[in-house]
Amino acid sequence: VFGGSPCSIEPSEWLNDTDLTIQHKESPADKPGRTYIATRTLPNGQGAFAYVGISLTGDDWMNSSLAAGDTSMQKLDAQFGRKLNEEVPQYEMEKILAKQKNPQEREKVSTFYDTLLQIVADELNCKAPEFNETVEGLLEQLIEDLKAKGQYNCCYDNLDDYERRMELLMTLYDRIKIRRDKVACREEILDDIEEKMMPHLFEVSEIEPDDEYQLPAAMWQQAIEKMPNRKQMAALKETYPNPIVERFVVYLAALKEEIAERTHTRHERIATQMKKELRKESTRQKKDADRMEQMCLDTEKVYKAVTEHWKKKQVVEEQNRQQFNLPVSEHTRLYEELKEAALDTRKLVEEEAARGKFLTDQINSVAEQGETVKEIHEDAIKKCEHVNGKLLRNIKRLNHNIKLYETRISDIKNMGDTTKTNVKNLIAGVKESEF
Incomplete structure (x- = not known):
């Protein structure tokens, strides 16, 4: 080892x-x-x-569990049928989406749930409750549902009326909120499916017979009859037994035919809708063109009438001017000159008035600034006077203290002089006693 x-x-x-x-x-x-x-x-x-x-x-086909499988036609038909039924066909999805309400109706449903939630929340927040028939009916249904499930007696019987109502309202609030969220989620899912899977068709309305359009069915025949090529068939036969391959080919043809029929129907619907929209658009544009043509005719009539009236007026004015063409008098000339001078003076007065208004605004602004400065100066003067008063009081207090100190010094000086005199007299008395 x-x-x-x-x-x-x-x-x-x-x-x-x-x-x-x-x-x-x-x-x-x-x-x-x-x-x-x-x-x-x-x-x-x-x-x-x-x-x-x-x-x-034996020749039995083995499944994934290593057991012999049933390859009978009935079994294969059942398996393929069940597999096909698991997938939701697109026309079924179209039926589901066709039952969907428009955005306005969905908004009303969402508003209804929000209103219910607000009413229940107001009562839970101890606001003044208002009797609401819908909320009371929902509470009754909730109580019946809880009793049917055996959850009412164990949870709500031991509570008083107020606590029981509060608990029921909280349960009702949670259920309404869950229901609203489910509706919103469902609408979002359906909108997403409609956006991804459904074609963007035109508005749905009644179709007139003239708008119906049918496509030739031969265009889908080749797609239906086309079978897997030899290479694919060989691979299928190598992987699966012949009964499954044969049944797969049959179901493949049936499924392709079903898909072709749905596609054919959808294309016919799109073509019909396009034809209807084109007819509606042409009708609308024709009405607009007729209206514009009528407006053009009316405008042309008015223009002709105005032109004729203007020409007549010009002729009459020319005749009057030729008939009453008199020389202008001195008085008239002076009047015109005075009129022009008055207009010029009026303009000057208006300009001076505007300038005066501007100057008045400037003066008012300066006056306001002066008042502000004056107030500031007055405040400063008052502060200075207050400070000066304090200084004067301090000076007076100091002068009084100085006088007191001077008096005290004078007294001390007098006391010193007296003491000095007494000392001298004492010394003199001592000297005399020695002699």
Whole structure:
């Protein structure tokens, strides 16, 4: 065990490449339960893999659970039918989306739920409740539902009336909110499906017989009759038994025919809607053109009438000017000059008035600024006077203290002089006593 490592390691027998060879001959060895093994090594020593096969008796097809499957036509028909029914056809989705309400109706439903939630929330927040028949009816239905589920007696019987109503309102609030969220989620899902799957058609309305359009059915015949090519059929037959492949081809043709019919119907509907929209658009534009033509005719009549009236007026004015062409008098000339001078003076007065108004505004602005400065100066003067008053009071207080100190110094000086005199007299008395 603890010896040195060998220089070379012999590979195991199962690592050798072994090809699977099956000899089709009748022999006693060909019995059920024989095992066939094929191994293959990966290049560059990356590993190996193997295939193991077990022979069984009979021709039954094996399913994924290693049990013989039923390949009868009835079984295959049931399996394929169930598989097809699992997928929702697009025309069924169209029926579902056709029952969807318009955005205005959906907004009303959302507003209804929001109003109910607000009413219940107001009562829960101890605001003045108003009797609402819908809320009371929902509470009655909630109580019946809780009683039917056996949840009312255990949770609400022991509460007084106020607490019971509050608990019921909270439960009702949660259920209404969940219902509103479900409706909103459902509408979002349907809108998303409609946006992704449904074609953007025109508005839905009654279709007139002239707008109906039918496409030739031959355009889909080739798509229906086209079968898988030889390579695909060979791959199917190698993977699945023949009954399943045959049934798959039958169902493939049926499904392609169903898809073609739906597509054909949809294309006819689109063509019909386009034809209807084109007819409506042409009718509307024709009405607009007729209206514009009538407006043009009316305008032309008015223009002709105005032109004729203007020409007549010009002729009459020319005749009057030629008939009453009198020289202008001096009085008239002076009047015109005075009129022009008055107009000029009026303009000057208006300009001066505007200038005066501007100057008045400037003066008022300066006066306001002066008042502001005056108020500031008065405040400063008052502050200075207050400070000066304090200084004067302090000076008076200091002068009084100085006088007191001077009096005290004078008294001290007098006391010193008296003491000095007494000392001198005492010294003199001592000297006299010595003699």
